[in-house]
């Protein structure tokens with residue numbers, strides 16, 4: 001469980017009172033997650049029970065948080081199923097709990113699908129395109145704080161922990177990504193607010209008689225303004241791979257891309273840079289996992305993610321680009 005800060009029932013009750021959400025009935029630390037402290041909260045208001053998620057932000061600052069919280073509100077108001085941050089009497093959605101910046105959002109129904117099929121990937125592709133389009137008129141600006149500038153800063157910090165072969169791959173890939181980002185095709189990529197961390201464990205589904213239904217995306221705390229293609233690549237590298245090997249699953253990748261493109265057609269620049277962005281997305285999570293693994297923080301119980309997984313994914317994206325097996329890949 002990633003509980004970095006213990007929240008008492010008194011603290012949680014105080015927040016519920018401030019937000020006029022009724023009486024605390026249950027407070028439970030959440031297993032999973034490595035960035036923030038999360039609790040499930042149940043409140044009772046006028047005889048009705050309500051489920052919430054309380055997040056205490058451990059690394060993000062109060063200056064960075066309004067971008068994420070108001071983005072979630074913006075999307076929720078446009079019908080994208082995402083948690084809606086609850087406001088106090090003066091309309092503020094950023095609160096303080098145990099001296100930390102905190103937010104309370106509605107709990108999404110359903111469960112994560114950790115072994116997705118093509119049908120789940122298509123639902124995610126469709127909703128991701130809807131999210132990109134719905135966020136176009138979001139006015140706050142904040143870059144992807146885990147983008148190229150952060151990779152350039154962090155690679156020298158993690159390099160001393162790597163063997164020569166890994167260090168060579170990391171240095172070479174970073175140089176390649178700096179080169180790609182300096183080019184005119186990259187400059188032509190459409191951009192806007194992106195989720196930037198939309199892994200299998202950041203979406204919920206409900207199983208209905210007619211098939212799975214996507215009940216929402218959550219964990220927007222790595223969102224930022226960046227290329228839409230980077231978001232697409234992050235999803236392809238997680239939802240549409242065989243986890244043990246990191247290899248693409250072409251049926252799932254095709255389902256994801258076709259559903260996305262049915263909502264928003266990919267541009268010529270996007271089609272050209274998809275292989276490079278798949279490498280960028282693998283590099284991003286290899287670096288952050290190396291950083292979390294070798295420079296860990298204190299937590300009541302914390303399982304860092306395995307960095308070797310994204311080293312494997314990156315090697316795969318370099319040596320076997322998407323479509324290499326079938327000879328063709330369609331993201332029209």
Ligand SMILES: Nc1ncnc2c1ncn2[C@@H]1O[C@H](COP(=O)(O)OP(=O)(O)OP(=O)(O)O)[C@@H](O)[C@H]1O
Nearest residue numbers: 030032033034035036038053083106107108218219
């Ligand atoms: N709004 C929500 N509705 C339902 N469940 C949620 C919600 N927010 C968080 N959870 C649950 O809490 C768990 C941890 O949350 P989350 O993934 O946001 O952790 P984190 O530490 O903030 O981020 P990360 O995934 O980046 O490590 C999730 O796997 C999910 O089960």
Ligand SMILES: N[C@@H](CCO)C(=O)O
Nearest residue numbers: 197199285288289305
């Ligand atoms: N999704 C990330 C963790 C949170 O950023 C990973 O799997 O490394």
